[in-house]
Every structure is written in C-alpha cells, then in structure tokens.
Amino acid sequence: MRSELAVATLPDVGTPIRRIPRIPLSRDLDHLPGASGALAGYRNVLGWVRRGDAHLRDQVARYGPVYRHMFGVDPIVCVADAELVSRIGRNREKTWSAGVAWGYYLSGMDEDIQGWDGILTLDDRPHRDVRKLLSPAFGPEALESYARGCEDLIEQEVSSWVGRGRVEAKAAFRKLLVRISAMIFMGERDEKEAERLDRTIRDLWLASFTPALGIPLGAVRSRMVSSYRRLLKALLARMAEDPNPTGTDLFSRFCRSRGEIEWADDETLARTFISTMLAAFDTNTLSMSSMAHVLSHHPDWQERLRAEALDAVEPGVRGLARMEQTENVWNETMRLFPVGSHVMRRPLVDVELAGHAIPAGTLVYALLGPPMRDPGAWTDPAAFDPERFAAGRTEHRAKPGVFAPFGLGAHACVGGLLAAHQVKMIYRTLLSRARIEPVGPMHHRHSYAPLGAVAGRVRVELRPLGDGAGRR
Numbered sequence: 001m002r003s004e005l006a007v008a009t010l011p012d013v014g015t016p017i018r019r020i021p022r023i024p025l026s027r028d029l030d031h032l033p034g035a036s037g038a039l040a041g042y043r044n045v046l047g048w049v050r051r052g053d054a055h056l057r058d059q060v061a062r063y064g065p066v067y068r069h070m071f072g073v074d075p076i077v078c079v080a081d082a083e084l085v086s087r088i089g090r091n092r093e094k095t096w097s098a099g100v101a102w103g104y105y106l107s108g109m110d111e112d113i114q115g116w117d118g119i120l121t122l123d124d125r126p127h128r129d130v131r132k133l134l135s136p137a138f139g140p141e142a143l144e145s146y147a148r149g150c151e152d153l154i155e156q157e158v159s160s161w162v163g164r165g166r167v168e169a170k171a172a173f174r175k176l177l178v179r180i181s182a183m184i185f186m187g188e189r190d191e192k193e194a195e196r197l198d199r200t201i202r203d204l205w206l207a208s209f210t211p212a213l214g215i216p217l218g219a220v221r222s223r224m225v226s227s228y229r230r231l232l233k234a235l236l237a238r239m240a241e242d243p244n245p246t247g248t249d250l251f252s253r254f255c256r257s258r259g260e261i262e263w264a265d266d267e268t269l270a271r272t273f274i275s276t277m278l279a280a281f282d283t284n285t286l287s288m289s290s291m292a293h294v295l296s297h298h299p300d301w302q303e304r305l306r307a308e309a310l311d312a313v314e315p316g317v318r319g320l321a322r323m324e325q326t327e328n329v330w331n332e333t334m335r336l337f338p339v340g341s342h343v344m345r346r347p348l349v350d351v352e353l354a355g356h357a358i359p360a361g362t363l364v365y366a367l368l369g370p371p372m373r374d375p376g377a378w379t380d381p382a383a384f385d386p387e388r389f390a391a392g393r394t395e396h397r398a399k400p401g402v403f404a405p406f407g408l409g410a411h412a413c414v415g416g417l418l419a420a421h422q423v424k425m426i427y428r429t430l431l432s433r434a435r436i437e438p439v440g441p442m443h444h445r446h447s448y449a450p451l452g453a454v455a456g457r458v459r460v461e462l463r464p465l466g467d468g469a470g471r472r
C-alpha cells in the first residue's frame with residue numbers, strides 16, 4: 001500500500017521544485033526485511049558512529065542488499081547492491097529525487113528562506129543551471145590558479161607539523177584545509193576569519209543532522225541558524241559592494257556568472273554557494289587523515305609515494321597529474337575507509353528494487369561503502385592493495401556502482417578534482433620533508449560521524465628526512 005500522505009504531496013517527475021517543503025516519509029515498509037521501531041533507530045545511529053561501514057556490512061549480511069531500517073526517528077530503506085546504487089544515482093528513469101530527499105532535512109531549517117536551499121535540494125533543470133554556473137569555478141584554469149595560490153600556505157603549515165614531530169592528523173589537516181578553502185572559496189587569507197567560516201560550516205552540518213535524531217528546533221539549532229544567517233548576510237553585502245568582482249576565488253567567479261539564470265536572485269546564489277562549501281570542508285580532511293594512518297603502517301608504499309613526490313616538482317597542476325600512485329593510494333584509502341556513507345534519494349513514484357516494492361516518498365539510502373567491498377569486483381576486498389586501481393587491473397571499473405566515493409550521476413561531486421589536487425599537493429610536500437610513522441597499532445575501525453574516516457584520533461610521528469633525502 002502506498003503512503004497516501006507522501007504521494008499527495010510529492011511533485012510530479014521532472015517538475016522543477018522551488019522551496020521544497022518537508023514532505024512526510026513513506027512508512028509502508030513492513031514487507032521488506034529489516035528492523036523497525038525507535039529503539040532500533042537509535043541503536044542504528046550508534047552503530048554507524050561506532051563501527052561505520054562494518055556495521056552496514058553486517059546489516060547487509062543479515063537482511064540482504066535491500067532492507068528497511070530506522071535512522072534515528074526516520075524510516076529508511078538501504079540499498080547495498082552496486083548495480084542498484086548505480087541505477088538510483090544515475091537516475092535514467094527520472095524517478096529519483098535528491099531535492100525531495102535533502103529537502104526533508106534542510107527545508108525549514110531557516111524560516112526566512114525565500115528561494116532554493118542548496119545544490120543538493122535541486123533536481124532537473126534548476127540543478128543543471130546551477131552546475132553550469134559552477135563549472136567555470138572548477139574548470140582547468142581555476143584549478144590551476146587555486147593550486148598555485150595555496151603552495152606557500154602548504155609549505156608553511158607542513159613545516160610547522162614537521163617541526164612539532166607528533167601531530168593529530170584530523171586536527172592538522174582540518175586546520176590547513178580550512179585555510180586553503182577560505183582562500184580558494186572566498187579569497188580570505190585571515191586565519192581568524194577562516195576559523196569563523198569553519199565554525200559556521202560545522203554548525204550547518206550539525207543543524208542538518210539533528211532532525212533525524214528527533215531533536216526539536218530548540219536553542220541549539222537556532223544558534224546554528226544564526227551563524228548561517230550571518231554568513232549569508234556577509235556574502236550578500238559583498239555582492240552589493242562589488243557587483244562585478246575580479247578576484248580569482250570561487251565566490252568571485254560565481255558572482256561573475258550572475259544574471260545567467262533567470263530564476264536565481266542574489267540570495268539564491270549566496271545560499272547555493274554556502275551549500276557548495278558545506279560539501280567541501282570535512283570530506284577531504286577525513287580522506288587525508290585516513291591516508292596518514294594507512295601510510296604510517298605501509299612504509300613500502302610511503303617510499304613509492306615519496307619517490308613520486310620528489311619527481312613531480314613541476315609547479316601547478318602539470319606536476320600533480322604525474323602523481324598517479326598517490327591517487328591510487330588515496331582511492332584505496334577511501335575504498336577501505338569511505339568518507340560519504342550514502343547518497344540520499346526519494347522515488348517520486350512507486351518503484352521495484354530487487355523484487356521489493358518501494359513506495360513513492362520512501363527515504364532511500366544508496367550505500368557507497370558495501371559495494372566497495374563487493375567480492376564480485378575486487379580481489380581480496382579487505383586487503384590494502386592500491387595497484388587494483390592501476391592500468392591493467394582497474395577493478396574499480398569492474399561493474400557500475402562498485403566505486404563511487406564521489407557519488408554518481410547528475411549530483412556526483414563537483415569538487416573531486418579539486419580534492420585530488422589538494423591531496424597530492426599536501427602529500428607531495430609532506431612526504432618530501434618527513435617520514436610518517438605510526439603511533440599505536442594499525443586498526444581498521446571506521447566511523448561515520450556523520451562523514452566517515454578511521455575512527456578516533458589519528459596520531460602520527462613525523463621524522464624529518466636526513467640531508468639530501470628530500471628536496472622540497
């Protein structure tokens with residue numbers, strides 16, 4: 001039976017959605033294998049936080065590739081089969097809405113919102129319009145200028161880590177990436193301003209996560225919303241002061257495209273811009289921290305990457321393009337320690353997945369982690385083996401959906417290349433200066449909180465290389 005409430009309020013397939021309301025979730029899921037009830041929902045959230053992807057793989061082993069569960073107070077359907085994940089993400093049937101799914105969490109977060117909430121709450125043509133607007137800011141010329149713009153900052157920060165000796169990778173990478181992002185995104189070089197921006201982004205993540213936990217819009221959320229409004233006001237003031245900015249930062253590039261979308265006023269653009277930053281801050285910090293853990297326990301791979309780093313001295317993106325082994329290690333790290341747990345979608349009509357009827361309006365989590373251990377695609381899936389990505393093996397292309405750390409289809413990550421450049425630049429500098437040694441044993445514990453990484457603190461020892469061992 002279909003949830004009449006959800007169906008009554010769902011937009012038609014292909015309808016551009018403006019100001020997505022919070023459409024109730026379909027709850028008619030009893031015919032699916034899985035668990036239900038509030039207690040299961042809270043236990044499930046704890047499982048995600050404590051055991052990350054291992055928790056999800058256990059659920060798949062128990063219930064199969066399509067199952068129902070609760071995430072906090074919300075009934076969800078999880079999909080773990082690579083081809084189904086690919087089908088949902090690519091959305092060739094034009095059935096799956098990211099907007100209605102994200103809108104469930106984000107809509108109404110700020111009662112003053114007059115326009116779109118963000119890039120992930122858009123579907124169809126409005127979404128294509130925004131992607132087009134963003135594309136020059138992620139094109140080759142822009143990426144080159146970002147790469148050159150942050151070289152000095154990376155040098156400085158890496159020197160200070162090596163000087164300190166022992167670092168906690170999550171905090172260290174975050175501090176550096178926040179400064180890089182503030183510079184790239186907003187042309188902001190001031191450390192304090194970068195930290196303030198970071199706090200706002202953190203608040204926004206928390207604000208979008210609280211409804212699933214059944215936490216009412218109380219004091220906590222309103223504090224988060226006020227820091228969001230402050231940032232929005234600052235962006236709008238900047239747009240008003242300088243209607244045609246010449247800066248090379250992402251915001252200036254974005255502003256220069258104003259007027260290209262007839263439906264988007266300044267406020268809509270500023271909100272869209274904030275949502276773009278929201279997707280960028282934590283993601284790469286976590287992938288790089290997991291990589292530090294992995295490299296500290298694989299000195300052989302570290303040596304290979306060091307040789308590559310010392311060889312790739314050409315400035316800008318040309319040198320980075322040569323760092324294929326670094327990219328393979330990064331990919332292998334994200335395969336074993338996924339960053340994004342799922343892409344969230346809702347079908348706008350009733351659909352069938354692996355013989356199970358999924359009612360329109362169901363909140364579906366297309367899981368990204370379990371397919372990355374699919375034994376049908378990966379040899380010895382639990383092993384650390386970066387060469388599986390190299391030419392000649394390319395296991396990540398074995399079948400659709402087996403490797404999608406950046407999502408799939410129209411909403412696939414816009415910043416994947418930028419993230420890869422940042423990883424290569426930072427590791428090129430770090431590995432040419434120091435050897436990364438472990439503090440404590442290798443462990444595979446993973447956690448989603450809500451983004452994923454090696455669980456807990458990632459402490460590593462940085463031993464400066466002897467004279468002549470490093471060049472940069």
Ligand code: HEM
Pocket residue numbers: 098119120131275276277279280281283284287339340342343344404405406407408410411412413414415416418419
């Ligand atoms: C390791 C780093 C990163 C990972 C693992 C990652 C992962 C993802 C994933 C899985 C999605 C798809 C979400 C969905 O379909 O529901 C996504 C979308 C997105 N990412 Fe990333 N991301 C990373 C870095 C970045 C960076 C550096 C930026 C810079 C701006 C960025 C900007 C975005 C944006 C704007 C979207 C939404 C695209 C759209 O809706 O069209 N990401 N990312």
